[in-house]
Amino acid sequence: MDIQWYPGHMVKTKKMIKQHIKLVDVVLELVDARAPLSTHLPDIDSLVGSKDVITVLNKADLADKGVTESWIKFFKEQGFQAVAVDALRKSGFKRLFSLIESAKKKTILAPKRCMIIGIPNVGKSSLINQMARRKSAKTGDKPGVTRSKMWLKVSDRLELLDTPGILWPKFDDKAVGIKLALLGSIKEELLDLQQLAVILIKYLSIYYPDRLKLRYDVDASIPPMKVLEKIAQSRGFLQSGGTYDIERSVKTLLNEFRQGKLGPLSLEKPEEKEGFWAGISNQDIV
CATH class of the missing domain: 1.10.1580.10 (Conserved Hypothetical Protein Ylqf; Chain: A; domain 2)
Incomplete structure (x- = not known):
């Protein structure tokens, strides 16, 4: 089973990320805690440049707790800031806000600005809704719910930029495509x-x-x-x-x-x- 999916709007999303990256201080990359490496964007460095990146292992409640702890340790050993969260139950958010607060401010704007990126169906909108304590961003269990950028004010000190889910042009590892399909990040019509x-x-x-x-x-x-x-x-x-x-x-x-x-x-x-x-x-x- 060889799975590939890279619709045109994802190309536009990458261009939009590069255009807006100068407006943010820190990037939150959401990955699925059940498969943090497979759901990690391999070209994230080319998208965000020198911006600070916090790796957010979302849906931690659905993952094996012991394995998730091993992933957090792994990311830290690699020099990455990482935190496991459950966006539905708001677990891990205290640690997440602490990491955001400690990130270097790189814009001249008063509030700190975060860009949220990740693959489809990894829970970006659910995370934003919890961070902002409101129901603003559209959510769904199918890939492609968010199709355009959206700014959201969390407080006088923090603003978020939601972006559509993106993938990469080709899955070199067949197993990666299968794991993404299992997690619901690939359109079912293609599977x-x-x-x-x-x-x-x-x-x-x-x-x-x-x-x-x-x-x-x-x-x-x-x-x-x-x-x-x-x-x-x-x-x-x-x-x-x-x-x-x-x-x-x-x-x-x-x-x-x-x-x-x-x-x-x-x-x-x-x-x-x-x-x-x-x-x-x-x-x-x-």
Whole structure:
């Protein structure tokens, strides 16, 4: 499964970021705490120049807590400022505001200005709404909700600039594209959802087998298609003629994973060079 998605508005977004970067003091790069490296923009340095960058691991409530702590330590060892937050429950915001406050002021404007960037569906608008304590930015669980820049005043001392989600022209690592698809950052119309669900089941059966058992009452050792059949059977997903509605099982599994209903779990660990994702990058495991 080779996934690529780079619509035209993302090119415009990159140009807009470069045009407005001189107006801000600090950049908040949102990544998904379940896959911080795969959701990190590889060309961020060319976009923000010398501006201070704070890496915000959003959706921390959906990620494996121990793995997230390892990521925070990893980023700090690499010289990056990083903080894990849960935008829905407002966890980690005290630390986030502290990092923003300590960032160097590089504009002559009175309030400190932050630009928020990240890939689609990583939770930028939800973060802004919590920081501003209001419901202003549009939110959604599909990529492409925010399509233009938007300034928002948080206080007399802080303003935020929201930007549309951006990706990069080509995923050199096949596993990165698959992880982004699993997290909902790629348009579903471009995906083979059944293949995606099979990959997720294989991953869970290795690293989080108990989650499949707890949620769907299935043995993680059985083949992925059998897992999907068991989900259809237990949920009553039947087509005319009594056959299992596998498509509905697929969508249920992916949606419940994205919503955290399988419990907190992570898709990658720091400096993980071997294992499942290395295999998927080098061969078709589906």
